[in-house]
Amino acid sequence: MKKKLPLSLQDSLFIGFCATLLVALTSMLRLKLGISGHSMFLMSFFYLICYGVLGRFGSMIACGGIAGLVAMALGVGKGGPMILLKFILPAIAMDLVALLLPLTLSLHWRCMILGIVGCMAWAVKVALSNVLAGMAFDVVLIQWGASVLKGGFFATLGALLVPPVLHRLKAHDLLHRDKF
Amino acid sequence: MKLLELDGVSFNYGSQLAPVLQELKFSIGAGQCHCVSGPTGSGKSSLLNLLAGVQNRPHEGEIWRHSELITGLVMQDPQTQLLRQTVGAEVAFALENLGIPAENMLPKVQLALRRVGLFLRLDTPVSTLSLGQKYRLMIAAQLVCEPHLLLLDEPWAQLDDHGVSELLTVLRDLIAEGMALVLVEHNAAAFTDIINHYWQLEAGRLSAGIYTVRDTPMHDEPTRYRGSASHQGKVLVSAEAFDFCFDGCQPLFRCPQGFQLHAGEIVALVGANGSGKTSLLKSIAGILSLKLRIPLKVLGRKPKLGVYGGELGLLLQRSNRQLFETSVLTEMQFSLHRFGLPKERAEQMLAELGLMMLAEQSPHKLSYGQQHLIALASLACLQPKVLLLDDPLAGMDKHYYGKVWYLLKRLSAQGCAILMSSHRVVEHSAVSRQLSLYNGLLTETIFAMDERDVG
Numbered sequence: 351m352k353k354k355l356p357l358s359l360q361d362s363l364f365i366g367f368c369a370t371l372l373v374a375l376t377s378m379l380r381l382k383l384g385i386s387g388h389s390m391f392l393m394s395f396f397y398l399i400c401y402g403v404l405g406r407f408g409s410m411i412a413c414g415g416i417a418g419l420v421a422m423a424l425g426v427g428k429g430g431p432m433i434l435l436k437f438i439l440p441a442i443a444m445d446l447v448a449l450l451l452p453l454t455l456s457l458h459w460r461c462m463i464l465g466i467v468g469c470m471a472w473a474v475k476v477a478l479s480n481v482l483a484g485m486a487f488d489v490v491l492i493q494w495g496a497s498v499l500k501g502g503f504f505a506t507l508g509a510l511l512v513p514p515v516l517h518r519l520k521a522h523d524l525l526h527r528d529k530f
Numbered sequence: 531m532k533l534l535e536l537d538g539v540s541f542n543y544g545s546q547l548a549p550v551l552q553e554l555k556f557s558i559g560a561g562q563c564h565c566v567s568g569p570t571g572s573g574k575s576s577l578l579n580l581l582a583g584v585q586n587r588p589h590e591g592e593i594w595r596h597s598e599l600i601t602g603l604v605m606q607d608p609q610t611q612l613l614r615q616t617v618g619a620e621v622a623f624a625l626e627n628l629g630i631p632a633e634n635m636l637p638k639v640q641l642a643l644r645r646v647g648l649f650l651r652l653d654t655p656v657s658t659l660s661l662g663q664k665y666r667l668m669i670a671a672q673l674v675c676e677p678h679l680l681l682l683d684e685p686w687a688q689l690d691d692h693g694v695s696e697l698l699t700v701l702r703d704l705i706a707e708g709m710a711l712v713l714v715e716h717n718a719a720a721f722t723d724i725i726n727h728y729w730q731l732e733a734g735r736l737s738a739g740i741y742t743v744r745d746t747p748m749h750d751e752p753t754r755y756r757g758s759a760s761h762q763g764k765v766l767v768s769a770e771a772f773d774f775c776f777d778g779c780q781p782l783f784r785c786p787q788g789f790q791l792h793a794g795e796i797v798a799l800v801g802a803n804g805s806g807k808t809s810l811l812k813s814i815a816g817i818l819s820l821k822l823r824i825p826l827k828v829l830g831r832k833p834k835l836g837v838y839g840g841e842l843g844l845l846l847q848r849s850n851r852q853l854f855e856t857s858v859l860t861e862m863q864f865s866l867h868r869f870g871l872p873k874e875r876a877e878q879m880l881a882e883l884g885l886m887m888l889a890e891q892s893p894h895k896l897s898y899g900q901q902h903l904i905a906l907a908s909l910a911c912l913q914p915k916v917l918l919l920d921d922p923l924a925g926m927d928k929h930y931y932g933k934v935w936y937l938l939k940r941l942s943a944q945g946c947a948i949l950m951s952s953h954r955v956v957e958h959s960a961v962s963r964q965l966s967l968y969n970g971l972l973t974e975t976i977f978a979m980d981e982r983d984v985g
Contacts, residue, residue: 358586521856521892526587528544 361404369416372396372437377426387501389427390440390472394465395508397441401464402457402516402530407445414441435475443471457513457530465509466502473497531560533599533679533710534581539591540734541573541580543895550576552734554591558679563701563711565718567741568731570899570930574714575606577731578681581712599679602672606683606898606925608664609848611671617643617659618652621671628675642674643667646700661803661953662693666700679710684898686717687924690802690953694720716927741927766916766947767791767814770825774806774813774972777821782806785972788825789965791916796938796948798956801967807951808847810972811918814949815844829915838916840869843909847920849902853893858885861893862908875911883907883933899925903933910937917941919950935960 375392396417397410418437420426427433447467451460477494485493519525534557541551550573558564558581568574579585580593582603605611614620621639630638639652646666650659659667665685672680685697701724705711713721718728718740730741770788775781783806791797801807812818814826816833826833829841846852855861862876880886883903888896893904906922922934938948939960950956955964964975 360586517856522894523543523892528546 357404357406361409364403365400365409365412366416368396368400369413369420372413372417373420373424373426376421377424386476387469387472387497388504389436390465390469390501391504391508393437393440393472393508394468394505395511397444397468398461398464398509398512399515401444401448402461402512403519403525405527405530407449410441410445410448411438414438432475432479435478436472439471439475440468444468453529457516458510461509461512462506465505466498469501469505470498472501472505531596532557533560533596534558534601535592535594536581537592537594539580539589539593541576541585541587541589543576543587549734551580551589551731551736554736556729556736558710558712560678560710561705561708562726563705563713563721563724564727564729565713565715565721565725565740566729566731566736567715567718568927569741570716570903570925570927571897572731573734574731575683575897577736578603578683578712578714581679582681596678600675600677601679601681602669602675602677603681604665604668604672604683604685606688607848607850608661608668608688611668612656612664615655615657616652617648617650617654617656617667620656620667621674623671624675638674642670645673645703646670647696659804660693662689662696665689665693665697669697669700673704677709679712680704681712681714683714684716684925685713686715686720693803693953698723716925764793764945765790766793767826767828767949769827772824772826773822774810774824775820775822776809781970782809783967783970783972787974789972789974791947791949793915793945793947794942795962796942796950796960798961798964799949799951799967800955800964801951801953803953805967805970807953807967808920810967811844811920811949811951814916815842815918817844840865840871840912841915843912843914843917845902845906845909845917845919845922847924849905850894850898852905852908853901856892857890858893858896858904859889861904862911865908865912869912871912876908879907879911883937885933897925899927899930902926903930906934906937910941913941913944914946917946917948919948921951921953923952923956 372392376389397413400409400413414437418434421433421437422431427436444464444467448464451463473494476497477490480490480493516525516530520527536554536556539551539554540549542549554577566574566577576585580589582601584603612620614623618639621642622635625635625638643650646669648663648666648670656664656667665688669680686694689697698721701711705724711724713725715721718725728738728740729736730739732741768788768790769785771786772788773781773784799807799810809818813820813824814828814833816828816835816837829838831837853861855864859876859880862879863873866873866875877889880889885903888900888904893901896904902922902925906919909917923931926934935958942948942960966973966975
């Protein structure tokens with residue numbers, strides 16, 4: 351009989367590793383691209399790696415929560431305490447939608463969908479900031495749409511990197527899952 | 531006293547893959563020595579990992595362990611288990627992790643080293659030890675935790691004869707002290723003095739007895755591939771007299787007469803562990819750069835990294851370090867693609883070697899012996915002019931030996947010059963000459979035909 355393994359120390363360390371690397375890379379690579387949404391590249395990549403490696407509900411939320419707290423404590427990025435929302439909102443949305451996605455769907459498609467969902471949730475934080483700044487509702491909506499478009503591009507790029515990375519990890523016997 | 535028992539244990543690496551271990555029943559008591567033999571890739575190392583408790587994949591069946599059982603595992607590849615720079619730090623590593631106070635460590639470390647017969651300073655660099663000494667160091671690093679059960683993965687393949695005799699003495703003493711041993715070994719005959727129970731693992735089933743290989747005559751037809759003989763005898767590698775020494779060190783060995791390697795011949799480079807075989811092969815391949823350069827010419831040029839392309843192949847002793855693709859087939863096709871050679875050669879090679887079942891498997895999950903063969907086959911696909919092999923027969927059973935020799939004879943017939951290192955004399959009719967590296971001297975031995983063909 352196959353037993354479902356509990357969350358092991360190894361899994362917990364992996365989530366912590368992804369979260370730390372996400373914050374470290376975000377702070378190190380402060381790219382002045384002049385395009386909003388490029389942070390979604392790293393975010394969608396690391397969250398989806400957690401999703402693929404652990405394959406359980408809550409892994410992305412845990413990763414996002416840790417990353418948000420670390421980023422808030424270290425003062426990484428713009429937004430002050432709002433930075434926690436920036437990291438955790440996409441993670442919550444992605445984890446919830448992951449529950450609804452059929453496993454028969456190919457990993458590439460699942461990653462892309464989750465990446466875009468994450469981006470939409472991330473744009474909610476942008477919209478919230480704009481509302482707090484007193485922006486008109488219709489402008490907030492347009493800004494939200496623009497953020498989704500720009501961030502969605504980077505999120506998709508990050509998401510598309512995930513399947514080959516998971517494939518390599520599996521080939522090196524670092525993943526014990528039969529199917530993603 | 532019973533230490534460990536397996537009851538109906540089954541294990542596999544994925545629900546879509548064939549089971550590695552099936553319904554195993556096995557019991558180990560204190561002071562016993564069990565030997566498990568079986569074909570290459572049959573799951574012997576997986577069994578040891580399961581016994582050691584380091585296999586974190588789920589399994590079926592019950593594994594009962596004595597409540598106080600401590601297990602030590604010495605893995606097949608010594609390089610993966612040695613973590614620290616010095617002998618003392620290596621043995622103390624486990625104690626450090628257990629939070630033992632530093633003042634209590636020293637006597638434990640010294641006792642463990644004495645038990646394996648290593649009378650060395652604690653600050654001796656691990657890199658200066660021979661493989662035999664390294665193996666005993668790994669055992670000492672396990673003994674420091676005072677295990678009741680010690681698991682050894684194919685020690686004979688890694689050690690020269692002197693190393694094996696040293697190890698036997700140590701193991702005999704440990705058994706006399708009540709320690710239980712499980713050896714995984716292709717060559718059980720080397721340890722008959724200490725083994726009480728023989729097991730064979732084949733097709734996932736464990737049964738009493740020693741695994742023997744059925745003859746595979748299909749791989750012993752060298753003459754079939756003898757093609758044009760025009761290239762036979764052409765000198766491809768030549769070295770004048772030289773002293774081999776690392777920068778700022780005393781000479782490791784001398785070669786007073788130099789040596790040559792001709793097209794179409796298979797030459798064995800035989801020497802004890804740590805005598806300099808690997809370093810010489812790396813120098814010939816141009817990947818070891820020394821200040822005092824060896825007067826070598828390989829394919830008419832001074833050896834330099836990257837200048838030979840597909841004309842020269844080097845099989846590393848740790849062949850897993852040259853495997854990087856996600857499947858065996860793509861691994862073999864990688865270099866073919868790189869050098870613009872037909873990719874079909876990879877599939878043909880796998881089919882000829884009867885390894886098509888491995889084509890879609892990950893090369894990183896294969897056994898030590900299988901990885902060696904796949905890495906060799908990847909090089910053989912390129913049909914190089916010079917092939918350097920560092921201990922290519924390690925971890926293989928006789929069935930896989932047959933496949934390796936089939937490949938080597940085929941390449942030789944195509945005019946490839948092959949230099950293969952080994953820590954034992956290579957007894958095979960295809961070997962035309964032997965370069966012996968003993969007592970710091972590299973000399974040549976030529977076999978007389980009648981001498982080789984005896985038996």
